[in-house]
Amino acid sequence: MQDDISGWSEWNRNFSEIEEISSPSELHGLLTGIVCVTQVPTREEWQQILATLEVTEISDEAIAALTDETEDIAHALSEDELDYLPLLPDDEHSLSERVQALADWCAGVVLGFGLASGHLRAEEQELIEHLQDVASVEFDESDDDDEGEESYQELYEFVRLIPVSLSMGRKKIEVAESPLLQLFSAKKSADANNVVEMFTPHRPS
DSSP: OOOHHTTTHHHHHHHHOOOTSSSSHHHHHHHHHHHHHHHHHHHHHHHHHHHHHTHHHHOOOHHHHHHHHHHHHHHHHOOOTTTOOOOOOOTHHHHHHHHHHHHHHHHHHHHHHHHOOOOOOOOHHHHHHHHHHHHOOOOGGGGSHHHHHHHHHHHHHHHHHHHOOOOOOTOOGGGGGSSHHHHHHHHHHHHTTTTOOOOOOOOOO
């Protein structure tokens, strides 16, 4: 299966049971959105980032997979060949599964970009809106035909290089300088003082 070649099988195995994340595809989008803005997070930084999303139960194997994939994403986004690919289930899965996975991935990119950055360059508002539009797509059983398959492929090709556009020409900041770990520090301080409940940014779903 192409799932084994693309890495989807391993990714799904490591991350499909995390309740705080809609799907493994959303997590891949989250990684992508973050490294559009920041340097590649370290293993420790990833643990802190996940903590801000209330994800605390994660294996060493999963953290290693997360770190390795983030490095691959950062490399793909920096290349001129435009070979970045979202990590999604292959065409042996039903069309409805693939449409939902693509929607989740788009939501993840928006979330990761927003958590890491908090600002948009002038030309990026429209790109984010495109991702939000696809994130809200709902599959209808009547679309499960050749025309629906063609529409899915068009959507896929339309959105898959948006992260490249978001990443290009942007000076990548250190993770510690981004809102990501500022959130973690604020949460840690709030927990220590037991005074306020830390606000966790709403995830698109």
